[in-house]
Amino acid sequence: MKAVCLVSGGMDSAVALAEARAAGFRTFALTFDYGQRHRLELDAAARVASALGAAEHRVVKVDLSAIGGSALTDAIDVPKDRPIESMSAGIPATYVPARNTVFLAVALGWAEVVGARDLYLGVNAVDYSGYPDCRPEFLEAFERLARVATVAGTERGERFAIHAPLLEMSKADIVRRGMELGVDFGLTHTCYDPREAIACGRCDACRLRLRGFEEAGLRDPLRYAAP
Amino acid sequence: MKAVCLVSGGMDSAVALAEARAAGFRTFALTFDYGQRHRLELDAAARVASALGAAEHRVVKVDLSAIGGSALTDAIDVPKDRPIESMSAGIPATYVPARNTVFLAVALGWAEVVGARDLYLGVNAVDYSGYPDCRPEFLEAFERLARVATVAGTERGERFAIHAPLLEMSKADIVRRGMELGVDFGLTHTCYDPREAIACGRCDACRLRLRGFEEAGLRDPLRYAAP
Numbered sequence: 001m002k003a004v005c006l007v008s009g010g011m012d013s014a015v016a017l018a019e020a021r022a023a024g025f026r027t028f029a030l031t032f033d034y035g036q037r038h039r040l041e042l043d044a045a046a047r048v049a050s051a052l053g054a055a056e057h058r059v060v061k062v063d064l065s066a067i068g069g070s071a072l073t074d075a076i077d078v079p080k081d082r083p084i085e086s087m088s089a090g091i092p093a094t095y096v097p098a099r100n101t102v103f104l105a106v107a108l109g110w111a112e113v114v115g116a117r118d119l120y121l122g123v124n125a126v127d128y129s130g131y132p133d134c135r136p137e138f139l140e141a142f143e144r145l146a147r148v149a150t151v152a153g154t155e156r157g158e159r160f161a162i163h164a165p166l167l168e169m170s171k172a173d174i175v176r177r178g179m180e181l182g183v184d185f186g187l188t189h190t191c192y193d194p195r196e197a198i199a200c201g202r203c204d205a206c207r208l209r210l211r212g213f214e215e216a217g218l219r220d221p222l223r224y225a226a227p
Numbered sequence: 228m229k230a231v232c233l234v235s236g237g238m239d240s241a242v243a244l245a246e247a248r249a250a251g252f253r254t255f256a257l258t259f260d261y262g263q264r265h266r267l268e269l270d271a272a273a274r275v276a277s278a279l280g281a282a283e284h285r286v287v288k289v290d291l292s293a294i295g296g297s298a299l300t301d302a303i304d305v306p307k308d309r310p311i312e313s314m315s316a317g318i319p320a321t322y323v324p325a326r327n328t329v330f331l332a333v334a335l336g337w338a339e340v341v342g343a344r345d346l347y348l349g350v351n352a353v354d355y356s357g358y359p360d361c362r363p364e365f366l367e368a369f370e371r372l373a374r375v376a377t378v379a380g381t382e383r384g385e386r387f388a389i390h391a392p393l394l395e396m397s398k399a400d401i402v403r404r405g406m407e408l409g410v411d412f413g414l415t416h417t418c419y420d421p422r423e424a425i426a427c428g429r430c431d432a433c434r435l436r437l438r439g440f441e442e443a444g445l446r447d448p449l450r451y452a453a454p
Contacts, residue, residue: 058293058294059293060289060290060291060293060294061288061289061290061293062287062288062289062290062333063287063288063289064287064333064336066285066286066287066288067285067287067333067336067337067340068340096336097335097336097337097339097340097377097378098332098333098335098336098339098376098377099336100376101332101335101336101372101376102329102332102333102336104332105325105328105329105331105332106289106291106294106325106329108324108325108328109291109294109323109324109325109326109328109329110294110324112324112325113294113295113324132375132376132377132378132380132381132382133376135375135381137375137381138372138375138376141368141371141372141374141375141376142372144368144371144372145328145365145368145369145371145372147368148359148362148364148365148368149325149327149328149359149360149365149368150324150325150359151324151359153359154359154362154364155359
């Protein structure tokens with residue numbers, strides 16, 4: 001049993017990869033070099049895939065900066081020091097239009113090539129409620145699309161399952177679950193705006209991560225520039 | 228009114244772009260550099276976008292060769308001299324897994340950025356019946372996905388329309404319609420296996436194109452190595 005797993009280098013996708021392994025899948029880790037500012041993620045993804053025993057790890061270049069529209073790929077400032085409560089109000093500047101649609105589409109292509117029918121991704125509807133492509137409706141619509149977009153689906157009636165095991169979990173739940181599954185969070189990278197491999201501690205991603213560890217009563221092994 | 232139009236450099240997408248213009252859209256032409264062997268397509272796409280008055284033309288790199296699985300991106304031979312009747316039996320080696328899913332996903336992202344709600348592509352269910360992602364069911368499933376994958380869809384209930392004006396047309400119909408719309412087919416590139424910018428005349432794509440011109444009673448302005 002094979003699964004293609006989206007691995008960004010962040011903590012959520014590391015836990016999702018660990019879930020796929022725990023479910024008995026041979027994992028095919030897929031990472032995107034999409035013109036993101038935070039390229040340290042790519043190194044983190046390779047470390048995570050290796051540490052969690054992925055059968056293969058591929059990095060696919062998808063130049064989303066060519067279409068612009070996000071602080072992560074475009075010349076828009078990364079928001080800092082925002083209260084966590086305000087993050088879910090409206091769409092943050094770090095939203096990359098159609099990112100998960102693009103990533104799942106490539107994952108679906110690789111799944112066809114290697115013969116996997118299961119796709120794992122670490123999206124989370126609690127902390128990222130502002131992102132439309134992190135919602136259950138989106139994942140269900142993609143499952144339906146996968147059936148008609150593939151040879152396996154159209155010729156042999158096979159189904160693809162999109163697994164988002166962290167969808168309903170809080171960041172603290174994710175930290176705890178990752179610990180149970182043996183994820184080394186020190187290998188992961190989360191910050192949207194790191195300086196020399198040190199996390200800023202102030203962007204939305206750092207703040208959510210730090211609060212997750214705090215609420216789980218655990219210490220984040222990463223180094224931060226700001227408390 | 229804006230439309231994002233997939234423009235490959237081939238004749239079908241050139242006619243689809245011309246249809247978008249004829250329908251009154253300001254067109255945003257989108258081309259993919261996806262590791263295809265036939266890179267002459269990219270030059271053709273730029274010529275076509277310019278000749279048909281696209282407001283913008285972007286080339287997005289998406290390295291589908293990293294996931295392999297196709298004669299167009301991988302070390303698999305391009306089939307030659309196949310009878311046209313046999314092309315629709317089974318999936319040809321030139322099928323790129325999930326290619327249209329990936330392309331439409333990026334197009335959807337760009338549509339969000341520029342404020343377009345209409346996407347045009349030149350897929351055709353008649354000649355390419357072997358490709359799952361050239362079927363009406365696929366396009367409908369993608370429309371449903373677009374509604375839940377975007378901010379415009381989830382926050383404001385807006386709909387995206389996927390237009391495939393050539394879906395039910397024969398190659399001869401496409402040639403005739405392109406002529407009506409003023410498409411210069413001499414700017415387009417079709418061959419899967421060209422040598423020094425000259426089409427082979429023997430791959431599936433060349434054979435379908437040549438038969439289309441023949442059935443339309445028109446002369447293809449391109450040069451071919453084989454009759």
